[in-house]
Amino acid sequence: MARSALMSPSKLSKIENAKLAPSATDVERILTAIGVSNEVKAEYTEAARASATEATAWRLLKRIGVHKGQQAAKALEAQMSTLRLFQPALVPGLLQTPEYIRAVLKRHNLSEDALTRTINGRLERQAVLYDSTKSLQFVITEPVLRWRTVPPQMLAAQLDRIASISRLPHVDVRVVPLAIQQHDIANHAFVIRDDHMVTIETVHAEVVVTDPRDVGLYVDKFNGFAAVALAGDRMRSLLEDIRNDFLREQETG
Structure with missing residues (x-):
């Protein structure tokens, strides 16, 4: 059982x-x-x-093992058919390069063993990107792509990875550009799975919401940002511009 x-x-x-x-x-x-x-x-x-509105403090996740959180996420992603992810702070975990993952996780002050296990767990989760039976939709704000989480050369590689993944037929990656006026606030990151569960990342905890009325609020917010975001070749053109900025910076030192 x-x-x-x-x-x-x-x-x-x-x-x-x-x-x-x-x-x-x-x-x-x-x-x-x-x-x-x-x-x-x-x-x-x-x-x-x-x-059901559940909150799990990050300190508890750290105590039981951050890598186990990756295992739980992997199990959820295996069962879902549709994922919608909004991220105004970091490159989404499913799109991160190993170097970016390490930089993000190091802020948790994990032991080297725990860090390695968690990195490996996140990389294993990324296999879901190649499951064509699923629909994966990502909306990222432009500042995420410019935030200096890793050195310029690594950021350029990270942008190359996002561009590559965006070409998969069942993956939709969009970027909300800074150049257009916005009518909503990018409060925090959240993930919607199959339109009946939302996972929200806050400073102190991971919150899971399953009340249909609340889930609907997040679906509407996601759709609103997706509607004004760049997609396809226009999105990849923006990625290339930012990438080239980083490479020029790297060359001039």
């Missing part, structure tokens, strides 16, 4: 003995594993979603 539900036996035991409240995702996985009808699954999952 635990294996079919993609959770540890200890976690399943705690849920069964009312020592741990299951998330909406937990409920859906358990009901799928035991083979209940779609009608029953929809009823119980909806009840769980209606009351």
